Structure formats: C-alpha cells, structure tokens
Amino acid sequence: MALFGEKFKCGRCGQKTEPMGYAPIPTELGQKIGAEMCQGCWKEWLQKQNQLINHFGIDVSNPDSHEFLFDNMKIFFYNEGVELAQIDTSQEGKVNWWG
C-alpha cells in the first residue's frame, strides 16, 4: 500500500504497511510489537494464541499462563527462544482477554 508511509516495514512479515500503532498488551514487549509489527501479523498471532489457549487448556486468569503466552509471542514475532509450542491447528476457539 504505497499510500502509507514508506519508513515502516513490519519486523515479522517485512511488508511495508502501517504499524499497529498501539501496545496490544501493557508490557514492554507489547510496546515493541505495537511499534514494530503490522496489524496483520498481530491478527495472525491472536489466532495462534487462541489455538495455544485451547490446546493447552490455558487458564488466562492465571499470571503464570501469561508468561507462557508472552514467551510464545516473542518466538512468534522475534524468533527468540526455541520453537513455538506445537499445537493442533484443527482446534479453534474464541478467546479475547486482551481487551
């Protein structure tokens, strides 16, 4: 989309598009992602996250589970750490706890 600024390039998919422009989660990682990643990649992550939550039966009200998701988020966006947790992609669900 040439209409948009040419300076931004998504840190994950490399598309020259618009950054998210806001922190999707209230952490340093969230700020980084909001500034460096595009909306499309965030949407992809949300799908992945739902799969993780369903697959592992994650209780999102438990702060420990947030760490797990944040770790996977880092891997998803920055290839940090080992591999994304293996999931069964046939699982689907709708969880929205990011507000």
Ligand SMILES: [Zn+2]
């Ligand atoms: Zn992207």
